[in-house]
Structure formats: C-alpha cells, structure tokens
Amino acid sequence: MAEPLKKVKIEDLQYLTRFVSDKESHLIIKNHQVCADCEGKYCTFFCPGEVYKWEGDRMFVGFEGCHECGSCRIGCPEDNIEWRYPKGGLGVIFRLA
Numbered sequence: 001m002a003e004p005l006k007k008v009k010i011e012d013l014q015y016l017t018r019f020v021s022d023k024e025s026h027l028i029i030k031n032h033q034v035c036a037d038c039e040g041k042y043c044t045f046f047c048p049g050e051v052y053k054w055e056g057d058r059m060f061v062g063f064e065g066c067h068e069c070g071s072c073r074i075g076c077p078e079d080n081i082e083w084r085y086p087k088g089g090l091g092v093i094f095r096l097a
C-alpha cells in the first residue's frame with residue numbers, strides 16, 4: 001500500500017524558490033483608479049506570492065516575488081492586471097526538494 005502524502009505548508013514550499021529579478025515589472029496595473037474603486041482587493045488574497053499590497057490609496061506590486069502562477073490573469077474581476085512572463089532567465093527558479 002502506498003504511503004500517505006506528507007502534508008506541507010505553502011510557507012515551506014516557498015523556501016524552495018529563489019528569484020532573479022528584472023529591473024522592470026512584468027506585472028502592470030492598467031488603471032490605478034480601478035483598484036481604488038475595487039471593494040474586494042481580491043489580488044491581495046489570491047496571489048500566493050503576496051505580490052499585491054494595498055497601502056494608503058495605491059496598489060503596490062512587488063513583482064520580484066511573483067511565482068508566475070498566472071492566477072492574476074483570471075483572478076482580477078476587472079481584468080486590470082497586464083501579465084506577462086519575465087524576460088528569459090529572470091523571475092522565479094524552482095529548486096527540487
């Protein structure tokens with residue numbers, strides 16, 4: 001009989017990543033006013049990299065910590081995030097455990 005899968009926390013998995021940052025963001029907020037009017041600020045919940053932070057009256061995008069999961073392509077109900085992969089060789093690097 002197969003052994004049960006070991007439970008792991010997302011925080012533990014994040015130690016298996018490292019990032020090679022670009023100088024320019026690959027994630028662009030299209031219209032900051034749309035974020036100001038967004039009641040749910042959903043991106044601050046669904047992003048596993050905690051990239052989006054609402055501070056004061058503005059959305060800050062810590063693109064350097066993006067895991068490139070692509071969730072913000074579909075998660076923002078206003079389609080207010082322009083998403084693309086970082087340039088080749090940059091961005092997240094997943095290491096094997």
Ligand code: SF4
Pocket residue numbers: 034035036038040041042043044052059075076077078079080081
């Ligand atoms: S979910 Fe979309 S519109 Fe709402 S705060 Fe985030 S990026 Fe802005």
Ligand code: SF4
Pocket residue numbers: 027046047048049050051065066067068069070071072073
């Ligand atoms: S692609 Fe994933 S990790 Fe990167 S900003 Fe979007 S939701 Fe966050």
